[in-house]
Amino acid sequence: MYEDYRLIYDHHTHTIYSHGKGDIVDNVKVARQKGIKEIAITDHGPGHHFYGLDKKKLPEMRKKIEELKVIYPDVKVLLGVEANIVTMGNFLDITVEELKDYDIVLAGYHYGVSHGHVFDNYICSHFGFPSGSRQALEILNTDMTIGALYENDIAILTHPGDKGPFNIKEIAKVCAETNTLIEINNKHKHLTVEEIKMIEKYDVKFVVSSDAHKPEDVGCVGKSLQRAREAGIDFSRIANIELS
Ligand SMILES: [Zn+2]
Numbered sequence: 583m584y585e586d587y588r589l590i591y592d593h594h595t596h597t598i599y600s601h602g603k604g605d606i607v608d609n610v611k612v613a614r615q616k617g618i619k620e621i622a623i624t625d626h627g628p629g630h631h632f633y634g635l636d637k638k639k640l641p642e643m644r645k646k647i648e649e650l651k652v653i654y655p656d657v658k659v660l661l662g663v664e665a666n667i668v669t670m671g672n673f674l675d676i677t678v679e680e681l682k683d684y685d686i687v688l689a690g691y692h693y694g695v696s697h698g699h700v701f702d703n704y705i706c707s708h709f710g711f712p713s714g715s716r717q718a719l720e721i722l723n724t725d726m727t728i729g730a731l732y733e734n735d736i737a738i739l740t741h742p743g744d745k746g747p748f749n750i751k752e753i754a755k756v757c758a759e760t761n762t763l764i765e766i767n768n769k770h771k772h773l774t775v776e777e778i779k780m781i782e783k784y785d786v787k788f789v790v791s792s793d794a795h796k797p798e799d800v801g802c803v804g805k806s807l808q809r810a811r812e813a814g815i816d817f818s819r820i821a822n823i824e825l826s
């Protein structure tokens with residue numbers, strides 16, 4: 583259905599270093615098989631109580647990536663992180679100084695962290711809220727996301743709109759200003775078709791990502807592209823797609 587495109591990179595994949603199923607090598611092998619020239623390993627930030635990465639393991643991850651560069655010189659492998667957006671400090675669960683430990687930094691909102699309005703967002707997403715409270719929560723969520731975008735060099739904002747109410751328009755404007763790619767995630771339903779249409783008029787660039795938690799899912803972006811197509815955006819606005 584989408585044979586007319588090539589995926590240039592998949593910058594959002596997970597491994598056993600958070601709660602993915604495969605090791606780094608497994609994700610890299612699948613990327614090679616699928617002809618993808620660049621992949622990022624972006625396990626969950628250390629602030630996640632259940633499956634955040636252990637910072638002490640970073641040298642081990644880096645070593646594995648350096649070894650893979652020798653074995654598979656045809657694939658560029660980046661050591662990244664999917665940091666958690668929180669309400670404290672620089673609005674991420676890694677400090678500004680720690681950003682340099684990674685080749686690429688993604689950020690997204692998740693449950694399982696402290697200081698992220700987790701209880702309210704969980705209740706809101708699963709059971710609904712009276713409208714007044716929902717609006718107040720949307721402001722808090724939007725503020726922490728915008729704070730994270732302004733205070734850190736974030737390459738990709740992952741699945742915005744997932745796991746709580748967010749003002750996608752305000753967030754997209756700041757993504758455009760800070761040169762942050764806004765993600766159409768293949769695993770989660772956000773950005774939705776409606777959300778893509780809502781922000782289409784802003785000067786924001788999109789990215790499609792597999793968010794693979796199993797090696798075989800690396801490079802799978804079919805659902806993301808389907809939503810992009812339904813929303814009617816020009817594929818030239820998707821940073822990691824090359825049309826043939
Ligand atoms: Zn995520």
Ligand SMILES: [Zn+2]
Nearest residue numbers: 594596664793
């Ligand atoms: Zn992810």
